[in-house]
Amino acid sequence: xxxxxxxxxxxxxxxxxxxxxxxxxxxGIDALLSEQTRPHKDLDxxxxxxxxxRLRELLSDVGYEFxxxxxxxxxxxxxxxxxxxxxxxxxxGEGRELDVHAIRLDAEGNGIPAWDAEGRILxxxxxxxxxxxxxxxxxxxxxxxxxxxxxxxxxPEKQAHDLKRLxxxxxxxxxxxxRNPL
Numbered sequence: 001x002x003x004x005x006x007x008x009x010x011x012x013x014x015x016x017x018x019x020x021x022x023x024x025x026x027x028g029i030d031a032l033l034s035e036q037t038r039p040h041k042d043l044d045x046x047x048x049x050x051x052x053x054r055l056r057e058l059l060s061d062v063g064y065e066f067x068x069x070x071x072x073x074x075x076x077x078x079x080x081x082x083x084x085x086x087x088x089x090x091x092x093g094e095g096r097e098l099d100v101h102a103i104r105l106d107a108e109g110n111g112i113p114a115w116d117a118e119g120r121i122l123x124x125x126x127x128x129x130x131x132x133x134x135x136x137x138x139x140x141x142x143x144x145x146x147x148x149x150x151x152x153x154x155x156p157e158k159q160a161h162d163l164k165r166l167x168x169x170x171x172x173x174x175x176x177x178x179r180n181p182l
Contacts, residue, residue: 002027002043002096004036004134010043010059010098011138019055022046022127023140024149025099029162031131031140033169038158042089042097046122046141049086049102049114050079059090064098067091072115076102086114143170 007027014021023031025044030036047055056066070087078084086102103111103122111122126145131138141149143166150163166172 001039001041006096007040007043008134008136008138011133012136013058013062014045014047014055017054017058019051019058020048021139022129023131023133023138024101024146026158026162027133028129028131028140029146029166031133031138032129032143032146033165034132036133037162037165042099044099044101046101046103046111046127049076049084049104052078052084052086052100052102053080053082055100056090059098063092063094064090064096065092067097070101070115074115074117076114143172147172147174 007023011021011023022028022045023043024046025042026038026040027043030038030040067089069085070089073085073087075083076086084102088100090098090100102114104114106112106121109124109127111124111127113120113122122141122145126142127139129140129142129145131140140146147163147166150159155163163174167174
């Protein structure tokens, strides 16, 4: 499990090394809610493609090694000319996981998912969420984008509860696909 302190330690380590990240998934939702609502097996992040190599190097120094690729992974070449993965998981010896997806930013600050062959775009405002974990302000997806990201698959009960909390706190409407998940 990734505790709040561990999530913040990873987040701050990355920021201190000029690696921009946005929290998504369970910790991203709890950040928006400003409280931990459940245990989290991993920390889900979105980051820039050009920083993937540095992230892997930095976190290998603290015990995180390559775990596996996500099915949606598309290898790409970063700004340094290095081929890199775009959707993967790092794991440490304690079973903690860092779930990573990489994007590029366009000239307007919109995120272009490097793992997505369908050409989706994360609008600049989708990346403008702010939340709090253990008293520390973090960058994350907005509540609306969190809701949108939880579509296209059958939601586990814990994720359905996460979305219910977002709906209750922020009034974020359920997408048609998610209408009344509980």
